[in-house]
Amino acid sequence: MTRVWFRSLQMRLAVQLAALYVIVMGIGVAILVYQAYDTAGTLNDRDLNLRATDVAQYVSLDPGGRPQLNLPPKLAEAYQSTAAADIFAVRADDGQIIAATPPSFGALVAAWPAATDDASYFRLKNFGPQSQDYYGLSINLESAAGPLSISVARAAGADALVSALLREFVFDVAWVVPLLVLVTLAIAILAIRGGLKPIREISEMAAGIGPSTTSVRLPDKDLPSEVTPLVSAVNRALDRLEQGFAVQRKFTANAAHELRTPLAIITGALDAMEGNGELLKLKSDVLRMNRLVEQLLRVARLDSVAMDVSGNVDLNNIAANVVAAMAPWVLGRERTISFNGRDRPIRIAGNANAIEDAIRNLIENAIVYSPRCTEVTVSVSADARVSVFDKGPGIPRENRELIFERFWRGTAVASDGAGLGLAIVREIMSAHKGGVDIEENPGGGAIFTLRFAGHATQTP
Numbered sequence: 021m022t023r024v025w026f027r028s029l030q031m032r033l034a035v036q037l038a039a040l041y042v043i044v045m046g047i048g049v050a051i052l053v054y055q056a057y058d059t060a061g062t063l064n065d066r067d068l069n070l071r072a073t074d075v076a077q078y079v080s081l082d083p084g085g086r087p088q089l090n091l092p093p094k095l096a097e098a099y100q101s102t103a104a105a106d107i108f109a110v111r112a113d114d115g116q117i118i119a120a121t122p123p124s125f126g127a128l129v130a131a132w133p134a135a136t137d138d139a140s141y142f143r144l145k146n147f148g149p150q151s152q153d154y155y156g157l158s159i160n161l162e163s164a165a166g167p168l169s170i171s172v173a174r175a176a177g178a179d180a181l182v183s184a185l186l187r188e189f190v191f192d193v194a195w196v197v198p199l200l201v202l203v204t205l206a207i208a209i210l211a212i213r214g215g216l217k218p219i220r221e222i223s224e225m226a227a228g229i230g231p232s233t234t235s236v237r238l239p240d241k242d243l244p245s246e247v248t249p250l251v252s253a254v255n256r257a258l259d260r261l262e263q264g265f266a267v268q269r270k271f272t273a274n275a276a277h278e279l280r281t282p283l284a285i286i287t288g289a290l291d292a293m294e295g296n297g298e299l300l301k302l303k304s305d306v307l308r309m310n311r312l313v314e315q316l317l318r319v320a321r322l323d324s325v326a327m328d329v330s331g332n333v334d335l336n337n338i339a340a341n342v343v344a345a346m347a348p349w350v351l352g353r354e355r356t357i358s359f360n361g362r363d364r365p366i367r368i369a370g371n372a373n374a375i376e377d378a379i380r381n382l383i384e385n386a387i388v389y390s391p392r393c394t395e396v397t398v399s400v401s402a403d404a405r406v407s408v409f410d411k412g413p414g415i416p417r418e419n420r421e422l423i424f425e426r427f428w429r430g431t432a433v434a435s436d437g438a439g440l441g442l443a444i445v446r447e448i449m450s451a452h453k454g455g456v457d458i459e460e461n462p463g464g465g466a467i468f469t470l471r472f473a474g475h476a477t478q479t480p
Contacts, residue, residue, distance in 0.1 A: 038205040072170045076161040087165035089119035105175040135160045135169035334365040354392040360399040378448040381441035386410035404472040411465040
């Protein structure tokens with residue numbers, strides 16, 4: 021089942037598109053998350069630079085010419101709070117600590133090398149009374165008191181809001197991505213199915229092409245460019261097949277037609293002769309040849325001309341006429357025939373001549389395979405079925421499809437048939453949108469039933 025599922029072009033394209041989408045989406049999400057965290061880090065670094073610049077602008081010289089820091093009250097209160105997340109230290113150009121919050125940070129920075137114009141970043145582990153981790157930078161800035169080395173740092177938990185937002189973003193993406201993949205897969209299947217609709221339509225059309233419809237060609241308009249060459253190649257192959265069928269049908273019809281006249285002459289001459297058993301055998305052979313020629317002509321007509329099955333015919337009357345016409349021939353073969361018809365006509369849409377041929381062929385087969393002094397029964401039912409009951413050897417189940425093939429003859433019982441009668445019957449029933457059923461006769465033998473499509477009606 022899995023192999024059949026994966027052989028579907030629609031599913032292959034959908035799965036490949038989904039896989040490509042997952043890969044692209046994964047790369048995109050990874051880049052997006054990386055950029056988000058990188059941007060958050062950049063914003064943090066910029067904020068530290070701004071804080072360092074902000075501290076530098078409040079450094080000035082006192083009346084004695086010594087540098088001093090004069091922070092606004094609110095800013096000073098924020099830095100001096102015990103829960104403050106930000107710390108700083110300001111050193112003069114000579115390395116002297118001008119101001120620091122907390123003082124322990126100033127003592128630590130005093131031992132560091134002087135800062136440069138390019139910011140240098142650092143981390144503090146378990147620093148301060150609360151043993152916090154800090155991330156900061158040191159940079160050399162100009163001020164009213166001259167060049168200053170300013171170090172500022174922020175507690176690691178100070179950007180908790182940003183980190184929480186980023187984590188929330190990652191979690192949202194984690195469950196949204198599978199949903200987007202499923203939606204994309206569904207859309208892909210619908211889009212691919214719509215794109216393959218013309219191919220399915222021409223596939224169904226191609227499946228309906230047979231020996232009787234070799235003139236049908238597959239449309240090559242509005243098809244994907246990848247499929248058009250295949251359709252064109254199939255149409256060219258159908259052209260060649262149609263030509264081959266036409267030649268074969270013409271040959272069969274011409275050969276059968278040319279044989280009819282000499283066979284009729286031979287039959288007439290033999291009937292006028294009197295002779296021994298050899299002459300009777302010769303007459304039997306000629307009769308068999310006549311039957312073969314007639315069947316070949318019927319096959320040629322069925323193959324070459326579309327059968328008109330639109331006529332309104334009486335199935336009961338057709339069967340009765342065939343039985344009456346064949347009764348002398350049946351009696352001459354030392355068998356009997358009976359007819360079980362309906363009191364009222366059974367009207368169906370069909371071709372009267374073709375239906376006569378089908379019933380005649382079934383009766384001929386039934387007589388040939390039934391023992392002498394037995395009866396063949398023809399029955400018509402109200403549901404548009406004609407059944408022929410015989411007393412022959414029956415049809416094995418494994419042969420019930422083979423007997424409808426042209427020129428197939430069983431080996432169980434000797435027969436002078438050509439193996440075309442039942443093939444003609446099936447083609448006639450196929451043209452009528454019906455079928456041929458085979459059952460075992462409870463009294464021995466077989467029952468062949470012609471089943472016509474549609475609903476038959478009984479009229480007064």
